[in-house]
Amino acid sequence: MQSSENNVILSFQDLNVKFTLRGQTLHAIRGVSLDVLQGESIAIVGESGSGKSVFVKCTMGLLDANGYISGGSILYNGQDLTTFRTDDDWLKIRGKEIAMVFQDPMTSLNPLKTIGKQIQEAVELHQGLKGPRAKQAVMEILSDVGIDDPVRRYKQYPHEFSGGMRQRVVIAIAVACRPRILICDEPTTALDVTIQAQILELIKAMQKKYNLTTIYITHDLGVVANVADRIAVMYAGDIVEVGSCDEVFYDPKHPYTWALLSSLPQLGVKNEPLYAIQGTPPNLFHEVRGDAFAPRNPRALKIDFLERPPMFDVSPTHKARTWLLDPRAPKVEPPEHSRSLREKGVSRRV
Amino acid sequence: MAKYIVKRVLRSLITMFIIITILFALLRLMPIEGYFENFDKMSETQIQVKLTSLGLMDPLPKQLLRFYNQLLHGDLGVSNVYRRGVAITEIIGEKIPVSIKLGLMSLCISLAVGLPLGILMARSTRTKYKIGDRLGTVFIVIIQAVPSAVYHILIQFAGSQTYVGKEIFGLPMLFDESNPKSYILPVLSLSIGSIAYYAMWLRRYMVDESNKDYIRLARAKGVPGGAISRRHVFRNAFVPMVQYIPNSILFTLMGSLYVESLYSIPGMGGLLVTAIKRQDNTLVQALVLIYAVISILGLLFGDILMGIVDPRISFAKKEGSR
Numbered sequence: 021m022q023s024s025e026n027n028v029i030l031s032f033q034d035l036n037v038k039f040t041l042r043g044q045t046l047h048a049i050r051g052v053s054l055d056v057l058q059g060e061s062i063a064i065v066g067e068s069g070s071g072k073s074v075f076v077k078c079t080m081g082l083l084d085a086n087g088y089i090s091g092g093s094i095l096y097n098g099q100d101l102t103t104f105r106t107d108d109d110w111l112k113i114r115g116k117e118i119a120m121v122f123q124d125p126m127t128s129l130n131p132l133k134t135i136g137k138q139i140q141e142a143v144e145l146h147q148g149l150k151g152p153r154a155k156q157a158v159m160e161i162l163s164d165v166g167i168d169d170p171v172r173r174y175k176q177y178p179h180e181f182s183g184g185m186r187q188r189v190v191i192a193i194a195v196a197c198r199p200r201i202l203i204c205d206e207p208t209t210a211l212d213v214t215i216q217a218q219i220l221e222l223i224k225a226m227q228k229k230y231n232l233t234t235i236y237i238t239h240d241l242g243v244v245a246n247v248a249d250r251i252a253v254m255y256a257g258d259i260v261e262v263g264s265c266d267e268v269f270y271d272p273k274h275p276y277t278w279a280l281l282s283s284l285p286q287l288g289v290k291n292e293p294l295y296a297i298q299g300t301p302p303n304l305f306h307e308v309r310g311d312a313f314a315p316r317n318p319r320a321l322k323i324d325f326l327e328r329p330p331m332f333d334v335s336p337t338h339k340a341r342t343w344l345l346d347p348r349a350p351k352v353e354p355p356e357h358s359r360s361l362r363e364k365g366v367s368r369r370v
Numbered sequence: 371m372a373k374y375i376v377k378r379v380l381r382s383l384i385t386m387f388i389i390i391t392i393l394f395a396l397l398r399l400m401p402i403e404g405y406f407e408n409f410d411k412m413s414e415t416q417i418q419v420k421l422t423s424l425g426l427m428d429p430l431p432k433q434l435l436r437f438y439n440q441l442l443h444g445d446l447g448v449s450n451v452y453r454r455g456v457a458i459t460e461i462i463g464e465k466i467p468v469s470i471k472l473g474l475m476s477l478c479i480s481l482a483v484g485l486p487l488g489i490l491m492a493r494s495t496r497t498k499y500k501i502g503d504r505l506g507t508v509f510i511v512i513i514q515a516v517p518s519a520v521y522h523i524l525i526q527f528a529g530s531q532t533y534v535g536k537e538i539f540g541l542p543m544l545f546d547e548s549n550p551k552s553y554i555l556p557v558l559s560l561s562i563g564s565i566a567y568y569a570m571w572l573r574r575y576m577v578d579e580s581n582k583d584y585i586r587l588a589r590a591k592g593v594p595g596g597a598i599s600r601r602h603v604f605r606n607a608f609v610p611m612v613q614y615i616p617n618s619i620l621f622t623l624m625g626s627l628y629v630e631s632l633y634s635i636p637g638m639g640g641l642l643v644t645a646i647k648r649q650d651n652t653l654v655q656a657l658v659l660i661y662a663v664i665s666i667l668g669l670l671f672g673d674i675l676m677g678i679v680d681p682r683i684s685f686a687k688k689e690g691s692r
Contacts, residue, residue, distance in 0.1 A: 080590055085496070107595050115592030122590075127583035131682060132606050141601075142591045177681045190587065197591055 027058040029096070029233050030079065030201060036091035037074055037083070037257075046304050048074045050257040050312075051092065053331075056201070061227060061234040063244040065280070066254030069301060072237045075254070076203050078102075080118055081110035115197035116146050121223070123206040125186035129178040135189045136162075136174030142196040158196070164229070165192040165222060184215035188222065195226050202232045208243060220247055241284060245269065250337075253277050256302050256312035263338035273332075273340035275320070276313040278354045311342065319352050375674055382670045389662045394437050397655050398430065404651035405450050446656035451648045458656045462638070468547065469625030469637035475553065476560035477622050484565040488572025492607075493599060495577055506569060513566035522559045522632055529555045545633040556633045560626055564618065568611075575607035613676045617668030624664060 037049035048071045056062055064072045077083050079094055081104055094101040096117065104110055122128040130138060139158045143149055149157055155174070162170035165188040178186055187207065194202055204223060208216035224247060227234050236247060244251055244265070251268040253261040253276065261274040272278055281287075282295045299316035302308050311317070314324035323329075323343050332345035344352055403409045405424060406417070421427050425436060440447065446458040453461060487506055494502030513521065530543040542552035579585065580603050588598050630639035642661070645653040677683045 082586065082590060111592055111594060113592075114590055120587075120590040122583060122587055124583060128587045130584045130588070130602055130606065132609065132680065133602075141588075141593060145592055179682050193587070193591055 028055045029058040030056040031095040032056075032075075032092070033095065034092040035075070035078065035094060035102075036089065037071075037078060037087060038090045039084070039087045041086065041305075044305050047307070048087070048257050048304060049078075050308065052254075052257070052259050053092075054252055054259055054262065056233060056235060057250075059231065059233055060249045061224075061236065061247055062250045062252060063236040063238060063248035064252045064254055064259075065238055065241065065244055067239055067301065070254045071257040072254050073205055074257075076120075076205065076235060076237055079201075079203070080114050080120060081107075082120075115142060115199060117199055118201045118203060119194035119197045119199035120203045120205060121187070121190050121194050121207045124210040125183055125190050126210065128190050129186055131178055134175050134177055135181065136176075139189065139192050139196050142193050146197045161192045161196050165189070165195070165226070166218075167192075183211055184219065187211060187215075187219050191219075191222060191226060195230060198230070200233060201235065202227065203235045203237070205237045206239075207236070209238070209240070216243070217246075223247070241280070253280065256308060257304060258312060258341065260313065260342070261340040263334070263340075267335065267338040271334075271338070272354065273334055273338070273345060274313075274342045275317045275344070277340075279313075279316075282355055321349065371677070374677060378670055378673055382666050385666055386663065389666075390438070390441065390659065391434070393655060393658055393662075394434055397651055398433075400651050400654075401649070402426070404649040404654075407451055407454050441659075446659070447652040449650055449653050451650040452645055452653050458653055461653070462641075462656070462660070465636060465638050465641060468635060469630070469639065470623050472553065472556055472560060472635065472637065473623035473625060475557045476564070477619055479557065479561040480564035480568060480622075483561070484568030485572055487565065487569040488576065489599070489604065491569065491573040492576035492580065492603070495573075496580075503573070506573070510566045510570045513563060514570075518563060519628060521562065522629055525559050525562070526555055526632060529558070543633070545635040552633075556629055556635060559629045559632070560622065564622065567618070571611050572607060575610055576603050579603045579606045609676070609680050612679055613672040616671035616675065617665070620664045620668045624661070 032052055032054045035049055035052045036047070039046040039048055052075065064075065066072050074083065074087065078089060079096070079101060081101075083089075089102045092102065096113070101113065104113070129135065136155070136158055139161060140154050143154045143157045143161075147154070147157060158174060159170040162173060167173050167185065167188055178189070181189065191207075202223070207223065208219050211219060220243065223234065226232065234247075236243065238244060248265050250262065250264055252259045253268065253274065255276045261268060261272065261277045263271075268277060269281070272281060279295075279297045283297060285294055287295070297316055298318075302312050302315070309328075310326050311320070311324040311329055314320040317324065321343055329341050329343045329346075331339045331341050333339055334345065343349055402417070402421065405426070406412060406420065409417075412420075418427075425433060428436075444459065446462075449456050449458055449461060491503045491506040494500050494506075526543060529539045529541045532540045541555050542549060543555070544552065545556055546552045576599075580598075585598060585602060588602050593601070625635075625637040625639035627639040627643060629635070630637045642654070642657045645657060
């Protein structure tokens, strides 16, 4: 599952990100620490607005102009990425070390350039090839990502491709950069269900072939179950639980993870409404006190409203940020739904 | 591609034919005074004789056919009032070179200044204080909001003054074809509006483009900022502008009524107004025709150019879809 040597390739330490919006400050990432291991694929899950995209954008200097890193560090290859200021600094990282696949393939390609040229741009920048040799490399990448007839496809424009095919092209561009880390920001959300599995398979194949470390961002637990070695659950700008796929799916510790798993549609009973988490996520313009999920948590303890829980170790690989893991905490049973995931025979391949 | 162009050209010819016919019909409604130099002093029979000799007493279909036939031979008729008895092609032939010469100069200047200004403004929107963008916007807003007559006069006035006793500008106020210095102010006046126009649209489209996802992808794959501007943003921002550029070029070449009268330039600009005022029917007819042809040509070139630069426009595939 994990690479034999558990080398940390990318390390987030107490990362804080803020945005200024019309004079107000939004605390989007609230002190997140996470180690990404060489060769693994880790999924960051969470609902819309939980900060997953912002979190990974920090690693490439792609935050919007009003966003800034207000604290903490991101260590990659002995450098602290949070000290990078200029585009020139980032050019050492973007593409070359970390590449990204975006959510919507319909808009992430330049409509006026042939797809061949767009891949070639990456090849020339990062593989040091020029002219015919670069073109040859593009052809190879095109067949790699499963696009037939590369000679003809090279000369075609994005509008001549379907959504799934375009996402293959976007992946081809990312791979053509020869990065060490591949970030996939909701790579299948904009795609047809029938295509989603193919794209995930392709990313997995690319990961294997080019020995990539992949970070998925998604709110689709089906995707997670399919591809991830490890899962990090994000809520209101904080990682509340992190562990191996099995640990998070079958032995979740954080009430938010319970709630998230309970709302899997596969667990629904016919003719009964699906489970939904009550309430709304906290407003990040205000300082969050205690456990951010407490107001929506029917089993919340008093201390959840007062003090932010620390990360408790469940096992060497499994951590969760909830007071329930404190030795003094009362025994609270996880809800029926999530406890019985395994018993109900819901396999990880949801 | 060729099929698309042929189709567009044919369509333009049909439009032209319709315009010519309407123009003919409208001119038959004009008072007949417009065919005479001294209408008041002529007797009824003299008028009849003249009208017959001009062929205006013939049945309308016959006149219409003759009109088409003349046009096909490039004959725009003869001026009756403005310069009696002189062929209109000759009148226009004298005036058009002046307008085109000034127009070409102002065109070069407005593209050479307007486009870089637009790029500069668009790039400056990404900096902290957006100084370039703000200054440029002030300029554009002033040019757009103030009636052009005001800044034309201002340019003429300011440019022709001598300052602190020295000739800093001191440029000639009036146009003189043989004096190159006298070109400067009119060309500046002609350019300043189009500079603002090109800068405004290019900036707008570049800002639009640079917020698109594919620019984010280009940044994410490590393309340097300058290359993104050149290879991705500028090229794509230019596409929506391309359609209107031929039109604006052609009209620049045809001269400006106001600037030409301000600097007393013997160009095309004032001719139509003079012709209408003097009721020179054939001259009005010829000029309206020329302006209509220019509009149609502008649209035609715009469409063709658009088809060349934007691969998403497919040629001649779907019949009658446009």
